[in-house]
Amino acid sequence: xxxxxxxxxxxxxxxxxxxxxxxxxxxxxxxxxxxxxxxxxxxxxxxxxxxxxxxxxxxxxxxxxxxxxxxxxxxxxxxxxxxxxxxxxxxxxxxxxxxxxxxxxxxxxxxxxxxxxxxxxxxxxxxxxxxxxxxxxxxxxxxxxxxxxxxxxxxxxxxxxxxxxxxxxxxxxxxxxxxxxxxxxxxxxxxxxxxxxxxxxxxxxxxxxxxxxxxxxxxxxxxxxxxxxxxxxxxxxxxxxxxxxxxxxxxxxxxxxxxxxxxxxxxxxxxxxxxxxxxxxxxxxxxxxxxxxxxxxxxxxxxxxxxxxxxxxxxxxxxxxxxxxxxxxxxxxxxxxxxxxxxxx
Numbered sequence: 001x002x003x004x005x006x007x008x009x010x011x012x013x014x015x016x017x018x019x020x021x022x023x024x025x026x027x028x029x030x031x032x033x034x035x036x037x038x039x040x041x042x043x044x045x046x047x048x049x050x051x052x053x054x055x056x057x058x059x060x061x062x063x064x065x066x067x068x069x070x071x072x073x074x075x076x077x078x079x080x081x082x083x084x085x086x087x088x089x090x091x092x093x094x095x096x097x098x099x100x101x102x103x104x105x106x107x108x109x110x111x112x113x114x115x116x117x118x119x120x121x122x123x124x125x126x127x128x129x130x131x132x133x134x135x136x137x138x139x140x141x142x143x144x145x146x147x148x149x150x151x152x153x154x155x156x157x158x159x160x161x162x163x164x165x166x167x168x169x170x171x172x173x174x175x176x177x178x179x180x181x182x183x184x185x186x187x188x189x190x191x192x193x194x195x196x197x198x199x200x201x202x203x204x205x206x207x208x209x210x211x212x213x214x215x216x217x218x219x220x221x222x223x224x225x226x227x228x229x230x231x232x233x234x235x236x237x238x239x240x241x242x243x244x245x246x247x248x249x250x251x252x253x254x255x256x257x258x259x260x261x262x263x264x265x266x267x268x269x270x271x272x273x274x275x276x277x278x279x280x281x282x283x284x285x286x287x288x289x290x291x292x293x294x295x296x297x298x299x300x301x302x303x304x305x306x307x308x309x310x311x312x313x314x315x316x317x318x319x320x321x322x323x324x325x326x327x328x329x330x331x332x333x334x335x336x337x338x339x340x341x342x343x344x345x
Contacts, residue, residue: 027082028052031061035068040076042264044272047091048081048104048252053232055290056160056252057081059283060104066275071268092255096153101260104160107251108189115330116148117156121191122327123247123320124345125336129288131343132161132249136284141339144332153258157273158280162250163226163291168239170221172304176312179243182222185211192224194323195247199316215239226250228287231294236303243306247316254280 052058064077094100111118
């Protein structure tokens with residue numbers, strides 16, 4: 001009798017958990033592969049922290065499917081977005097060891113792999129879609145970037161994004177003086193802190209997961225991010241104003257373990273890299289379109305968009321010059337000068 005009672009108790013405890021698990025919707029169900037990857041000779045585990053509803057994140061699935069097709073099922077790209085493998089710091093450690101072979105790293109984090117990778121975070125350098133394409137397609141400026149972390153066994157093989165940065169705020173910023181009253185959340189990166197100090201603005205460094213409550217409670221009244229992300233993640237439901245600052249592009253840098261890449265047979269390696277280049281280029285174009293779509297949707301929902309005057313943008317650039325000089329010493333002043341000249345920044 002005691003055994004029966006224990007069994008019933010265990011069953012009662014397990015049923016609600018099973019019911020919740022069964023009822024929970026898989027957020028990645030729509031992206032499951034339409035092939036059986038079990039016969040692949042090589043597996044490439046690729047990580048990202050964001051949701052594939054963003055084009056710059058969804059590229060991982062497009063790479064997965066095209067690599068499978070082009071290599072006749074010899075390479076399986078096991079793509080893990082939505083922080084499935086942990087935060088970027090943990091994943092990068094695994095990447096260097098080879099336990100994870102690739103990551104679509106946020107450009108903010110990528111500078112941890114090598115100072116030179118931080119060039120894309122600097123204000124008004126790689127700040128437009130056109131400049132991003134020029135940066136990626138010009139070997140003179142791309143190759144030093146791609147090889148910046150080679151001493152750590154890591155290569156940057158391509159780049160995608162999530163649109164230009166601006167200010168989502170609870171009160172409108174029509175002119176630069178308005179920004180002085182805003183409490184901005186910025187990303188957890190030293191260069192961002194230096195930028196906001198140079199601009200003389202209030203800011204707090206805050207993990208992304210803390211942003212919704214901070215906005216709701218007024219701990220922050222502004223958000224340094226892109227219109228694509230702010231609209232998709234519903235930040236515009238509280239911060240109903242967006243100033244199109246366009247000082248940098250939000251990017252994902254495709255980092256790869258060099259040792260794993262070099263172990264691939266030459267023909268497969270060439271195919272693998274060609275697919276990533278093609279899909280990344282197509283995704284950069286798709287991101288341009290997604291930006292237009294998300295801005296239009298936000299405007300339809302009542303979000304007000306603003307732009308600072310040319311004179312005020314010029315003032316922000318002037319104030320940021322000491323930041324460029326400071327970080328140029330770490331990135332390489334000659335390299336930074338070359339990039340700025342090539343891009344007209």
